Amino acid sequence: MNMTLDIVILLALILAALWTVMTRSLLRSAIGLALVSAILTILLFRFDSPLAAVFELSVCSGLISVVFISTISLTEPMTMKEVIKHMKDRLTRFWYLPFIVVIVGTALSLLDIRLNIKVPPAETQKDVREVLWNMRQLDLIGQVTILLAGVFGVAILFKEGRKK
Amino acid sequence: MLYLFIIVPLFILMFLNLPFRGLKRAAFWLAAALCLFQMFLVLFPDSFFWKLDFAWLDHLFKFDLAIDGLGEIMLFCIGLVVFISVFMGRYINADADEKLNFFSLLLIALAGLNGIVLVKDVFSLYVFIEITSVSSFMLISFYKRREALEATFKYLILSAIAxxxxxxxxxxxxxISGGTSFSLMHEAIRNSPHDFLGIFAIGMFLSGLFIKAGLVPFHGWLVDAYSSAPSAVSVFLAGIATKAMGIYTLMRVTSAIFGFSIPIGNVLMLIGAVSIIIGALDALAQNDFKRMLAYSSISQMGYIVLGFGCGTALGVAGAVFHLFNHTIFKSLLFVNSAALKIQTGTSRMDKLGGLARKMPLTAVSSLLAGLSTAGIPPLPGFWSKLIIIIALWGSGHYAYAVIAVLASLITLAYIISMQRRVFFGEPAGEMENVKEASPGVILPTLLLTLIVIVSGLFFPFILENFALPAGMIIK
Amino acid sequence: MTAQALSLFWPYCIFIIMLVIIGLYCMLVTYNLIRALIGLELLIKAITLFLILAGYISGHPVMTQALVITLIVIEVVVIVVATGVVLNLHRQNQSLDVRKLRTIKD
Structure with a gap:
């Protein structure tokens, strides 16, 4: 593994995250989140996890962005006056964040923690599908169940209520 | 065989949502029968069902599940509380579609809760906790009332952080372990070359569980969620959901993964004692019936954690027994709150008064449950608290024992004050035409009252056969 | 591979901790409900990376990959439910501002 390349990608990740949090418009924030996911996808590929990477790319930077963007467009945009007030407000609150992040980062990099782990015996390299279907069957059932719960949730929350 | 506890609710759920007309009417009966059957299976471990041969199914579902004494008690409580929620949901929801959605969510929650109790793998544990959480979110905001939605959002954020x-x-x-099963992780932590890794991991896991259980520094979401949820859902949340996700998981994880140790015990006892005191004092100050019960729940959960943190077999047995008792009497109190809310339209105690004559069953049952909460002999709450206090005293934690005794005096104070304001005294002006609650609420009340009385009278039997064996989870 | 993989641990940890700080700060400081959810997403991203890193270092990348897939599915459901709650709140309050909520008082 090439360490410098890793560091560059990680820096890009942090910058994208900072932009996500600091940017003024919610829409850009959602796009920033998709960017973070995309960069994370590269990292997952580098860690020998191609299937998880594909999932991350399609689901997180795809589906979740769609969900966020449609939520943002469904909620009312603010008036101009509110936006200006909001901007000033935000500037005073979010101003500190980059400094905190940089300071913590440097402080932590001064620490030099090295693990000395007796790595447990590595399994025979199996395919991830096999692991998922045979060894982690319970999680699959769990996935189905939570998807069902999500379906009922959406059915309840988005049903136009016959309100009293 | 154990996988049926998870699979069957899911199959019934899918079956009920097939688009046939008659099924909506069957929904209640199937869901209720399933819960009753679960209770039956736990009570009669020798019944025919356990001897059936499901070889072909066994072949299909190769889950790694296990059950022990504590798990059996939890399964029984889950069946009971979900049954009561289903029963109340039938009478409270008017619309057939609404009923079906309500029962479906409860069935998902049932599968999730059973999963939490049975799994032996920490990641699957997380998956089932999430399933239960998501169905709880939906149940709380079921009618999309504003306070309920806010409480759901708060709960959702905190639970996600947890x-x-x-x-x-x-x-x-x-x-360090390279696997996620309980036994692998336990071995790895014991042989870990780095202490700080283990300490970090234990600290983070425990604080996550404290949030989930709503213990004191993290209890903000719990009160809002309990008090703004629909009545049938409050019973479910207070009765079993937070208990299984927080307290039971705490016990299981501490005993099976981290291995009980003195520092963990000290942290647990501290958190427990703080929860007892703060919960009881806050309950004293409440005016809303359901909010008072929510704070009282926090305080009683504190007792469970305190008993467990004591670490002796007796303490753990007391904690398990108190967990069972708390499930019963707090469910009963929330059923009473539902009766009050439905019949009078308010749960503010200053507007209620003199209801003992109008709603005698509700009054008597809530008195019994309240006194059991406060620990008055011969009700079961007394015995479990007594065991916890004896265990604390016996292991040399005198200060905590004194706190536990004093806090039960505060408990008595707020219970008596609640009884006086709601059921005794002069009837308030608008309470003239109040009647006893409908059968949908009265039948659960009677069932739970019966269990309170029986478990109080036969406590040596329960202690001997269920609580003490369950207390052996710490070795 | 182990020694080299182990040397990755701390550098990655630093960046993961920074990501966690960004996410937490976003959740704590903002008054906007959607932004709180975005902060939550950042936290989940950090955990995803940490899980994969742990699997890589300990030599079980296949297992953690399976775990991460489950994690992503759960994450999607939670976020969808959360945005549903936010939309309903917005419909009733006409605002996404946390300060306009908090009506639950005794």
Whole structure:
């Protein structure tokens, strides 16, 4: 593994995250989140996890962005006056964040923690599908169940209520 | 065989949602029968069902599940509380579609809760906790009332933070264990070359669980969620959901993964004692019936954690027994609150008064449950608290024992004050035409009252056969 | 591979901790409900990376990959439910501002 390349990608990740949090418009924030996911996808590929990477790319930077963007467009945009007030407000609150992040980062990099782990015996390299279907069957059932719960949730929350 | 506890609710759920007309009417009966059957299976371990041969199914579902004494008690409580929620949901929801959605969510929650109790793998544990959480979110905001939605959002954010803490801890342990089953992780932590990894992991996992259980520094979401949820859902949340996700998981994880140790016990006892005091004092100050019950729940959960943190077999047995008792009497109190809310339209105690004559059953049952909460002999709450206090005293934690005794005096104070304001005294002006609650609420009340009385009278039997064996989870 | 993989641990940890700080700060400081959810997403991203890192270092990348897939599915459901709650709140309050909520008082 090439360490410098890793560091560059990680820096890009942090910058994208900072932009996500600091940017003024919610829409850009959602796009920033998709960017973070995309960069994370590269990292997952580098860690020998191609299937998880594909999932991350399609689901997180795809589906979740769609969900966020449609939520943002469904909620009312603010008036101009509110936006200006909001901007000033935000500037005073979010101003500190980059400094905190940089300071913590440097402080932590001064620490030099090295693990000395007796790595447990590595399994025979199996395919991830096999692991998922045979060894982690319970999680699959769990996935189905939570998807069902999500379906009922959406059915309840988005049903136009016959309100009293 | 155990996988049926998870699979069957799911199959019934899918079956009920097939688009046939008659099924909507069958929904209640199937869901209720399933819960009753679960209770039956736990009570009669020798019944025919356990001897049936499901070889072909066994072949299909190769789950790694296990059950022990504590798990059996939890399964029984889950069946009971979900049954009562289903029963109340039938009478409270008017619309057939609404009923079906309500029962479906409860069935998902049932599968999730059973999963939490049975799994032997920490990541699957996380998956089932999430399933239960998501169905709880939906149940709380079922009628999309404003306060309920706010409470759901608060709960959702805090619970997500809790799961993130738990996942971080799991990843740390994977570093040294390379697997996620309880036994692998236990071995890895015991042989870990780095103490700080284990301490970090334990700390993060436990604080996640404290959030999930709503213990004191993290109890903000719990009160709002309990008090703004629909009545049938409050019973479910207070009766079993937070208990299984927080307290039971705490016990299981501490005993099976981390291994009980003195520092963990001290942290647990501290958190427990603080929860007892703060919960009881806040309950004293409440004017809303359901909010008072929510704070009282926090205080009683504190007792369970305190008893468990004591670490002796007796303490753990007391904690398990108190967990069972608390499930029963707090469910009963929330059923009473539902009766009050439905019949009078308010749960503010200053507007209620003199209801003992109008609603005698509700009054008597809530008195019994309240006194059991406060620990008055011969009700079961007394015995479980007594065991916890004896265990604390016996292991030399005198200060905590004194706190536990004093806090039960505060408990008595707020219970008596609640009884006086709601059921005795002069009837308030608008309470003239109040009648006893409908059968949908009265039948659960009677059932739970019966269990309170029986478990109080036969406590040596329960202690001997269920609580003490369950207390052996700490070795 | 182990020694080299182990040397990755701390550098990655630093960046993961920074990501966690960004996410937490976003959740704590903002008054906007959607932004709180975005902060939550950042936290989940950090955990995803940490889980994969743990699997890589300990030599079980296949297992953690399976775990991460489950994690992503759960994450999606939670976020969808959360945005549903936010939309309903917005419909009733006409605002996404946390300060306009908090009506639950005794």
């Amino acid at each position: 799961t993130i803490l738990m996942l971080a801890s799991i990843s740390l342990i994977i570093l």
